[in-house]
Amino acid sequence: MSAPLLTMEGVHTHIGHYHILQGVDLTLPRGELTVLLGRNGAGKTTTLRTIINLWQASKGRIVFDGQDITNWRTPRIVRQGIGYVPENMGIFSLLTVQENMRLAAERRHFDTARLDWIFGLFPALKKFWTTPAGLLSGGQKQMLSIARAIIEPRAFLIIDEPSKGLAPAIIKDLVQAIRELKQTDTTILLVEQNFSFARAVGDHVAVMDDGRVVHAGSMSDLADDTELQGRLLGLSLDAHA
Template sequence: MTEPILTLSGVHTHIGQYHILQGVDLVVPRGGLAVLLGRNGAGKTTTLRTIMGLWKASRGTITFDGRDITRLSTPDIARAGIAYVPESMAVFSELTVRENLYLAARNGPLDAARVDWICGFFPALKKFWNYPAGNLSGGQKQMVAIARAIVEPKKLLLVDEPTKGLAPAIVQSLMAAFRDLKDTSTTILLVEQNFNFVRTLGDSVSVMDDGRVVHAGLMHDLAHDDALQQRLLGLSLDSHQ
């Protein structure tokens, strides 16, 4: 394991009367791709939203790149170098694909070379460049959402279930994009249920249950230990295919 880029220490999150995160300890190594697994309702999405400041931690500390970001606003967290792709595939529906990416380029005009690099994985973006994003299919909207997050280099990319409901061909494009991102300075924290996807890409893995991290280690070790999969998730990870 390399030096962590992100550390959550004893993080609790309350949403109204509900105590969702109950002392999360999570370490994301710098570089590569970390996977967050767990049953539905375990707290995975809440963890990502708490890191991003969309929901505030009621207790505990979140440290990013050596800096305490626990109390920062979401815009300040984004400026620190974290991008978030929610499961909802959030895009500006009435804006074109080009305009969606333009708004995400906080530091100036779109970098043409980087746009070409992104469109190499998602050719549909160029095809629908001047179409309203709201008219696209679910898979195409997911492409736009991911493209928005990486249109500028980021230190950390948080991605919530990117393959959910996508056609196999689009999933393959996502795999290629994440592989290339792993070779850059971007670290990825991925919540995902498609085990074939994470088994190929994941370097480290953490498993959540009832608002806590109950296991952390190498993806290779979990992928080759059926008994551990059964104990942590209640079923073999291969059944997530």
């Protein structure tokens, strides 16, 4: 069994006077997708932001591909091949789709083959290539946000709430795109509240509560165990199918 791509060991994060992460232990298997679940306020987004040091860990250790990155600055972490798709998408509304993509590309130049691959994942981006991003639909903006994160090959992709506010038809397309992205051996950490979506793409799951990981295992085991779902999340995944 190969070494995990990323581990968090006893990680604490304070934001102002608030102690958000209270000893997070998390292991991400290389080349697979782990879904981070939990109630609102459990610490999921803080975990993502702490990994890339948008919020500094106050205690503990974060190891990526064998290197301790706990105190690295965000630009250095990103240069290791990490892409981040924030919950607010982070696109530039006044710039065109093309300009948004170019800003994310290394040296502002596109790899034609990779761009064609992305257009295969998200055909709408090719259609609206010269359209200001602010005029796109919510689903198209989410596609652009993910496309920006993967315009360069990434060893590790962090995605926060990709299906939030999207129509079911768009979510279905997003599921297919993420499944295809998984075939590139990219390791993915995904925060998601849509449990049907999470079950469709997840290999592994970690459940957070009160700033800690309280359960970790396979997604299939959690999806098959309604009692465990109720105990960890206060609901059944079947209710959200």
